Amino acid sequence: MTPFIAFESRVVPMPNNNIDTDQIIPARFLKTTSKEGLDKNLFCDWRYNADGSPKEDFILNTPRGQNAQVLLAGDNFGCGSSREHAPWALTQFGFRAVISTSFADIFKQNALKNSLIPIVVSPEVHAKLFTLPEDAKVHVDLASQTLTLPDGEKVEFPVDSFSKTCLLEGIDELGWILKQAPAIEAYEATRVSTLNTLG
Amino acid sequence: MSGSVRTLSQKVWDSHLVREEAGAPSLLYIDLHLVHEVTSPQAFSGLRARGLKVRRPDLTVATTDHSIPTTDRSLPILDPIAANQVAQLDKNCKEFGIPHYGVHSEHQGIVHVIGPELGFTQPGMTVVCGDSHTATHGAFGALAFGIGTSEVENVLATQCLLQRPSQTFKVHVDGTLRPGITAKDIILAFCAKVGIGGGTGTVLEYTGAAIRALDMEGRMTVCNMSIEAGARAGMIAPDDTTFQYLHGRPFSPKGADWDAAVARWKRLPTDDGARFDREVSIDGDSLEPMITWGTNPGMGVSISGAVPEPSSISDPLERDAVAKALSYMGLEAGKPILGRPVNVVFIGSCTNSRITDLRAAAAVLKGRKVNPNVRVMVVPGSMEVKRQAIAEGLPELFREAGCDYREPGCSMCIAMNGDQLQPGEYSVSTSNRNFEGRQGKGGRTFLASPLTAAAAALTGVVTDVRTIL
Numbered sequence: 001m002t003p004f005i006a007f008e009s010r011v012v013p014m015p016n017n018n019i020d021t022d023q024i025i026p027a028r029f030l031k032t033t034s035k036e037g038l039d040k041n042l043f044c045d046w047r048y049n050a051d052g053s054p055k056e057d058f059i060l061n062t063p064r065g066q067n068a069q070v071l072l073a074g075d076n077f078g079c080g081s082s083r084e085h086a087p088w089a090l091t092q093f094g095f096r097a098v099i100s101t102s103f104a105d106i107f108k109q110n111a112l113k114n115s116l117i118p119i120v121v122s123p124e125v126h127a128k129l130f131t132l133p134e135d136a137k138v139h140v141d142l143a144s145q146t147l148t149l150p151d152g153e154k155v156e157f158p159v160d161s162f163s164k165t166c167l168l169e170g171i172d173e174l175g176w177i178l179k180q181a182p183a184i185e186a187y188e189a190t191r192v193s194t195l196n197t198l199g
Numbered sequence: 200m201s202g203s204v205r206t207l208s209q210k211v212w213d214s215h216l217v218r219e220e221a222g223a224p225s226l227l228y229i230d231l232h233l234v235h236e237v238t239s240p241q242a243f244s245g246l247r248a249r250g251l252k253v254r255r256p257d258l259t260v261a262t263t264d265h266s267i268p269t270t271d272r273s274l275p276i277l278d279p280i281a282a283n284q285v286a287q288l289d290k291n292c293k294e295f296g297i298p299h300y301g302v303h304s305e306h307q308g309i310v311h312v313i314g315p316e317l318g319f320t321q322p323g324m325t326v327v328c329g330d331s332h333t334a335t336h337g338a339f340g341a342l343a344f345g346i347g348t349s350e351v352e353n354v355l356a357t358q359c360l361l362q363r364p365s366q367t368f369k370v371h372v373d374g375t376l377r378p379g380i381t382a383k384d385i386i387l388a389f390c391a392k393v394g395i396g397g398g399t400g401t402v403l404e405y406t407g408a409a410i411r412a413l414d415m416e417g418r419m420t421v422c423n424m425s426i427e428a429g430a431r432a433g434m435i436a437p438d439d440t441t442f443q444y445l446h447g448r449p450f451s452p453k454g455a456d457w458d459a460a461v462a463r464w465k466r467l468p469t470d471d472g473a474r475f476d477r478e479v480s481i482d483g484d485s486l487e488p489m490i491t492w493g494t495n496p497g498m499g500v501s502i503s504g505a506v507p508e509p510s511s512i513s514d515p516l517e518r519d520a521v522a523k524a525l526s527y528m529g530l531e532a533g534k535p536i537l538g539r540p541v542n543v544v545f546i547g548s549c550t551n552s553r554i555t556d557l558r559a560a561a562a563v564l565k566g567r568k569v570n571p572n573v574r575v576m577v578v579p580g581s582m583e584v585k586r587q588a589i590a591e592g593l594p595e596l597f598r599e600a601g602c603d604y605r606e607p608g609c610s611m612c613i614a615m616n617g618d619q620l621q622p623g624e625y626s627v628s629t630s631n632r633n634f635e636g637r638q639g640k641g642g643r644t645f646l647a648s649p650l651t652a653a654a655a656a657l658t659g660v661v662t663d664v665r666t667i668l
Contacts, residue, residue: 017519018396018520020495022634022635023635032284033244033283045636045641050622075516076395080426081330082346083347084348104396104429106345106346109347161222162361174356174357176361177353177357177361178251178357181357192463194321195324196450197231197319198298199298
């Protein structure tokens with residue numbers, strides 16, 4: 001995993017509460033066996049007309065939606081399914097952080113495993129971010145857990161220390177768990193099993 | 200988490216801790232890993248890239264459910280992308296030694312239907328699957344939750360997950376459900392009460408007389424939709440109903456192992472005096488049939504209710520959300536939901552495709568004809584449910600009523616397999632999600648119980664089933 005570096009970006013506002021994973025990437029695109037190519041169907045049903053042409057008023061089809069790395073969404077972003085295709089699609093499109101007042105649990109975990117930072121802010125900061133002019137940029141620094149607004153206001157955001165270390169140092173989670181093999185073996189030695197799926 | 204007085208979820212958590220370390224999430228051992236074709240291919244690719252094996256194929260089981268047609272199983276899958284995904288799961292399971300109840304297996308079915316019916320799911324277990332409706336298995340007093348594909352890979356490789364403990368949230372449902380009111384109405388009422396994000400960061404425990412009175416299939420319906428309130432999991436303490444259901448299932452413990460297991464399972468219920476971080480109560484006596492009007496499962500009302508007025512909501516984003524949902528659903532603010540025309544009725548999904556669900560729908564449809572304007576799909580949850588339905592004469596009953604009775608799978612719950620609504624169509628669906636486009640691009644979903652769905656099938660409009668029982 002590539003270590004996470006601080007960055008500056010414009011903000012793409014999507015002022016909808018409860019944006020669910022079926023909107024982020026509709027289920028019909030989950031028949032793939034690879035992680036690639038999901039970005040073209042990110043927010044597909046909001047983004048394209050029935051004939052496949054872009055809906056001109058959808059934010060990702062406007063200049064403001066191009067080459068920005070921060071998505072600003074309403075409350076409870078990522079609710080619904082456990083599909084990791086959601087953060088895969090968002091990061092392939094170029095997003096590196098999503099700002100909201102809250103995130104669904106499974107989405108948040110999936111995002112952190114894909115270097116997509118879920119940034120939780122207060123309702124006041126959230127409302128202020130929605131008033132930013134189109135070209136205004138925010139600065140995201142994971143190391144100091146700070147979101148810096150264009151007027152210089154610094155907002156601290158929570159990230160659990162383990163995920164933060166993994167992201168900053170490029171530590172791979174499975175690699176870390178594999179190193180716990182002795183503890184896993186010790187647990188298995190005392191575990192009472194009532195199941196064998198092999199018959 | 201440990202203490203002398205603990206909740207059900209804390210007991211299961213504590214007994215699965217492999218390692219705790221300051222500054223890191225806990226390492227939790229997983230007793231049962233359920234796998235399906237949609238969220239696993241990239242995880243198996245990851246194992247291959249690292250040269251890893253599946254650590255415990257004997258605690259892992261796979262089935263094919265999401266992408267497959269619900270038409271004649273002897274025919275090939277016409278969608279080449281779906282066919283490839285289905286073939287890939289078969290290949291992965293063979294290569295890594297995992298038992299797979301695939302398309303042609305006599306035990307194939309929706310992953311959350313076959314886990315319990317084959318006896319894989321047992322009280323006190325930790326159960327995971329790359330699927331948010333894994334919460335279903337909490338009906339047995341298991342700590343069961345959905346995970347992403349990276350975590351599927353972690354569990355395949357190590358049988359462990361890194362997890363942080365959740366808050367505990369008690370959902371107390373007292374009283375006695377009146378005729379026409381079901382488990383589905385309990386969970387839709389809970390989702391409407393707390394909202395789609397109302398349970399975020401928590402593990403629910405459902406308690407109270409109305410929960411204890413439910414059979415296991417009803418309990419699965421309740422726990423299944425815990426995620427629709429944002430909860431990580433939903434659990435019900437095991438009792439004699441649980442043990443009777445599990446006794447004699449193919450993979451349940453046998454003989455002396457069974458007796459020892461039951462003795463352990465009886466120690467799982469929440470201790471007297473244990474404290475929950477949050478609590479909410481629902482009055483089972485006064486529950487009505489519930490139905491959703493909007494575009495998330497928290498947007499529900501009782502069947503005799505009206506859809507909301509956005510103008511009465513003060514929070515601007517919330518007001519906007521309600522207005523957008525009404526616009527998508529083509530509904531007028533403040534108007535009753537009863538009498539809304541319906542194009543499709545779907546009876547199926549991991550929420551409501553078990554034999555008791557089919558029996559409930561059949562009781563309403565028996566000897567009657569569905570409205571000619573409605574396409575009615577009945578999709579059993581598994582081959583086992585299908586066999587039981589045949590033994591009870593249900594397929595004939597459904598077909599004589601004018602329903603399309605199909606082969607087991609997820610079908611129109613997630614609309615990945617060609618079973619879908621056309622743009623603008625309305626369904627009354629026994630599934631779990633009414634998100635925009637969930638049942639097909641532009642489709643509009645009213646979530647309800649099998650009884651309410653069957654009632655709409657007969658009348659062609661949203662109907663209070665109690666008026667025709």
